[in-house]
Amino acid sequence: MAALNVRIGALELKNPVMTASGTFGYGLEFADFMPLDGIGGIIVKGTTLKPREGNDYPRMVETAQGMLNCVGLQNKGVDYFCEHIYPQIKDIDTNMIVNVSGSSPEDYAECAARIDALDEIPAIELNISCPNVKDGGMAFGVTCAGAASVVKAVRARYHKTLIVKLSPNVTDITEIARAVEAEGADAVSLINTLMGMAIDIERRKTMLSINTGGLSGPAVKPVALRMVWQVAKAVNIPVVGLGGISSAKDAIEFLMAGATAIEIGTANFLDPAISIKVRDGINDWLDSHGCQSVQEIIGVI
Amino acid sequence: MKKYVLDLTVVSVEQIHERYVLIKLTDVQPLPEMLPGQFVEVRVDGSPSTFLRRPISIHYIDKVNNQLWLLVATVGEGTRWMASLHTGDVVNCVLPLGHGFTMPRQTDEKFLLVGGGVGVAPLLYLGAEIRRMGGEPTFLLGARSAKDLLMLDEFRKYGQVYVTTEDGSAGEKGFVTGHSILSQERFSHIASCGPTPMMKAVARYAHQEDIDCEVSLENLMACGLGACLCCVEKTTEGNLCVCKDGPVFNIKKLLWQL
Numbered sequence: 193m194a195a196l197n198v199r200i201g202a203l204e205l206k207n208p209v210m211t212a213s214g215t216f217g218y219g220l221e222f223a224d225f226m227p228l229d230g231i232g233g234i235i236v237k238g239t240t241l242k243p244r245e246g247n248d249y250p251r252m253v254e255t256a257q258g259m260l261n262c263v264g265l266q267n268k269g270v271d272y273f274c275e276h277i278y279p280q281i282k283d284i285d286t287n288m289i290v291n292v293s294g295s296s297p298e299d300y301a302e303c304a305a306r307i308d309a310l311d312e313i314p315a316i317e318l319n320i321s322c323p324n325v326k327d328g329g330m331a332f333g334v335t336c337a338g339a340a341s342v343v344k345a346v347r348a349r350y351h352k353t354l355i356v357k358l359s360p361n362v363t364d365i366t367e368i369a370r371a372v373e374a375e376g377a378d379a380v381s382l383i384n385t386l387m388g389m390a391i392d393i394e395r396r397k398t399m400l401s402i403n404t405g406g407l408s409g410p411a412v413k414p415v416a417l418r419m420v421w422q423v424a425k426a427v428n429i430p431v432v433g434l435g436g437i438s439s440a441k442d443a444i445e446f447l448m449a450g451a452t453a454i455e456i457g458t459a460n461f462l463d464p465a466i467s468i469k470v471r472d473g474i475n476d477w478l479d480s481h482g483c484q485s486v487q488e489i490i491g492v493i
Numbered sequence: 494m495k496k497y498v499l500d501l502t503v504v505s506v507e508q509i510h511e512r513y514v515l516i517k518l519t520d521v522q523p524l525p526e527m528l529p530g531q532f533v534e535v536r537v538d539g540s541p542s543t544f545l546r547r548p549i550s551i552h553y554i555d556k557v558n559n560q561l562w563l564l565v566a567t568v569g570e571g572t573r574w575m576a577s578l579h580t581g582d583v584v585n586c587v588l589p590l591g592h593g594f595t596m597p598r599q600t601d602e603k604f605l606l607v608g609g610g611v612g613v614a615p616l617l618y619l620g621a622e623i624r625r626m627g628g629e630p631t632f633l634l635g636a637r638s639a640k641d642l643l644m645l646d647e648f649r650k651y652g653q654v655y656v657t658t659e660d661g662s663a664g665e666k667g668f669v670t671g672h673s674i675l676s677q678e679r680f681s682h683i684a685s686c687g688p689t690p691m692m693k694a695v696a697r698y699a700h701q702e703d704i705d706c707e708v709s710l711e712n713l714m715a716c717g718l719g720a721c722l723c724c725v726e727k728t729t730e731g732n733l734c735v736c737k738d739g740p741v742f743n744i745k746k747l748l749w750q751l
Contacts, residue, residue: 217720221737224496237722245732252715252723254545259715263722266732409544461545461716462536464498464587 194478195485196471198232198452200430201378203287203315203353205232205453208486209443209471212434212457213238213291213317213357214263216467218281225464231471232453233287235317236277239307240292241299243269247324248401253390258409258436259458260388262324262400265293270303274310282312291357293319293329297345304350314352318342318377321359321384323406333359333384336371343375355432358382358423360412365419366426373427381432381455382423383416409458410436417449424450424491438466440473447474450491494589496718497525503582504560506575513611513643514576515552516563518584524559527551529619530593530684530709530741533563534717535575536585543571546587548714548736550614550686553621553647561588562618564643566611590717591740594619594684594707600627605680606652607669607695609635609687615709617647619684624651631655631680633672635691639663670694680704684741693751696744700751706744710735 196207210233216222219234228234246266253260267273273290281288290307294300300318307313320342322329332338343356356372358365360383369380385406390399398404416435424431433451437443438459446454459466478486501518509515534546553562567576578584594615597604604623606616613634620630630652636642639662648654655674656664665672669691675698685695686709699706712724712735719737726735727748733739744751 214722215716215720217718221716221718221720225498246722246725249725249727250713251725252713252721254543256542257544259544261715261721261723266722266725458715461721464718 194475194483195487196475198486198490200315200355200432200452201353205287207232207471208447208453208474209467210235210287210289210432210453210455211460211467212455213319215457215460218277219284219288220280222460222464226468229285231286231467233289234284235289235291235455236281237267238265238291238293238319238322239267239270239273239303240265240294241270241303243267243272250399250401251405253399253405255388255390255407255409256411258407258411260390260400260405260407261385262402262405264324264402265322265329270306274306278310278313282310287314288312289315289317289355291317291319292346293322293325295325297342300342301345301349304346308350308352315355316350316352317355317357317381318346319357319384321357323359323361323385323387323404324402330359330361333368334362336367339368340371340375343372343377347376353378355379355381357384359384360415360419361387366422369423369427373429377429379430379432379452380423380427381434383412383419383435386412386415408436410438412436413442417445420446420451421449421493437470438462440470440477443470443474444477444489447486447490448493450493452490494526494528496587496590498585498587500583501561501586503578503580503584505580506578508576509643510641512567514565514567515644516565516575516578517555518561518563518586519559524554524561525589527554527561527589528593529596529622530615531589531591532740533561533586533588534590535563537571537574538585540570540574543574545715546717547571547575548590548711548717550709551589551618552614553618564611564614587717591736592738594709594741597623597626597628597682602628602682603678603680604628604630605633605683606630607633607683607685607687609669609691610641611643612687612691612709613643615686616684617644620648620651631674631678633657633669633674635669635687668694670698682706685709693749696749697751699744707741708744708747709740710742711740
């Protein structure tokens with residue numbers, strides 16, 4: 193049994209496996225399939241200051257080794273989260289992390305401040321990279337100035353571990369990563385979905401209600417891995433890697449590329465117990481390769 | 494209800510129509526409790542062009558033989574893969590999922606079960622359960638043509654079966670909502686599953702006649718668990734997940750123009 197614990201800023205993870213926002217609900221939806229406290233963290237759905245209905249149906253289309261979605265941050269708002277959902281999840285014995293989104297630096301900061309007050313939420317993941325909303329979201333994540341402005345506003349009002357989730361839909365992701373590091377982010381997570389599109393040739397129409405959506409799943413893994421490797425070389429804060437991770441082998445690739453922890457997203461839809469299997473698979477690989485600790489493989493590339 | 498991921502074994506795959514197969518699955522353990530209107534997410538292995546699981550209605554639970562029956566329309570790569578399964582093959586299923594039909598509270602409640610096309614699938618198990626509880630369900634099944642009416646002998650085991658066909662080759666000619674049984678008998682509840690235009694017509698009828706009515710929707714899904722929020726339907730409570738809050742909804746909750 194190798195040591196699997198890792199640190200992201202002040203955050204202690206019992207192992208490097210977390211579940212990605214928007215793919216694991218609030219964790220409770222998966223409690224029948226696996227012990228929720230068996231993984232290092234659960235990043236719950238994107239939460240905004242005010243409730244959002246999200247985009248119209250259809251919001252999803254299957255693609256080769258992946259899927260496109262344009263959910264558009266449907267959620268009941270941060271106050272509903274604090275009042276109704278937090279009491280149900282606060283006693284789950286792992287890091288319950290809230291993904292925070294917004295449409296201006298001020299409402300990102302206000303939303304983060306309300307979550308700062310919740311004792312059992314040790315970190316937030318700041319979503320400056322959602323490709324499916326008109327206002328805010330990715331608009332902030334594609335320029336250094338935009339990304340910095342949100343992180344600066346949030347950092348002033350949020351005092352726990354701040355992870356910033358980056359968009360791959362940029363010319364140079366390392367510049368954005370450096371910009372958020374400079375404003376006090378404790379870690380970066382990447383990648384959010386890659387913007388994509390699908391067309392129904394018989395109906396001569398796009399297959400998503402807002403035409404475009406975010407691509408996830410194994411199809412994006414090589415792109416995500418390359419970006420994690422680039423960013424890990426460019427910043428001094430921990431990197432959390434995600435994008436198409438579906439197996440322990442995939443996860444180990446990300447760790448070797450420089451990720452301190454990883455998130456499992458779309459793979460949860462194919463196997464609702466995949467995150468525990470990935471944890472066990474990482475452990476087995478370390479054992480069989482004579483490694484005492486997961487630290488021995490992080491960033492070896 | 495507790496959900497499971499199970500590797501079920503194929504008992505048989507029967508081609509009952511050029512576009513439909515009946516797949517019977519079993520397990521060495523007793524199958525978990527499943528309710529009429531719930532569904533399973535079937536993992537499609539070995540198909541290069543599919544990725545997600547396929548949500549399939551529970552057609553029937555044969556409790557004597559510990560079997561789960563799926564009635565599958567072969568409409569794409571995933572369902573064609575399912576049709577190519579053989580006896581003894583293993584199929585990975587997440588089940589039971591979703592919120593099923595409301596069951597009768599009293600045996601004298603008169604249930605009309607209206608289905609069209611492959612949408613008849615969940616109505617067999619629903620009708621069987623109503624019958625088992627002492628009720629007498631009536632089935633009204635519609636199809637394009639006589640050959641497209643599926644599993645009629647099975648439906649007849651549990652209640653009176655009326656049919657309509659668009660070409661008049663069986664039963665009354667036309668659509669289900671035009672069938673004469675609707676003017677002859679008064680039903681207290683309608684449960685419907687089928688193409689959306691059919692369900693909307695049924696809902697319109699139920700609304701006009703002030704009959705309690707539930708419909709089963711089949712919006713495109715990814716997770717099947719209420720996590721991804723992809724399969725949403727607009728309702729009086731905002732966008733709800735068809736996979737978790739449905740697939741069965743009372744028509745009063747939907748924002749359909751009736």
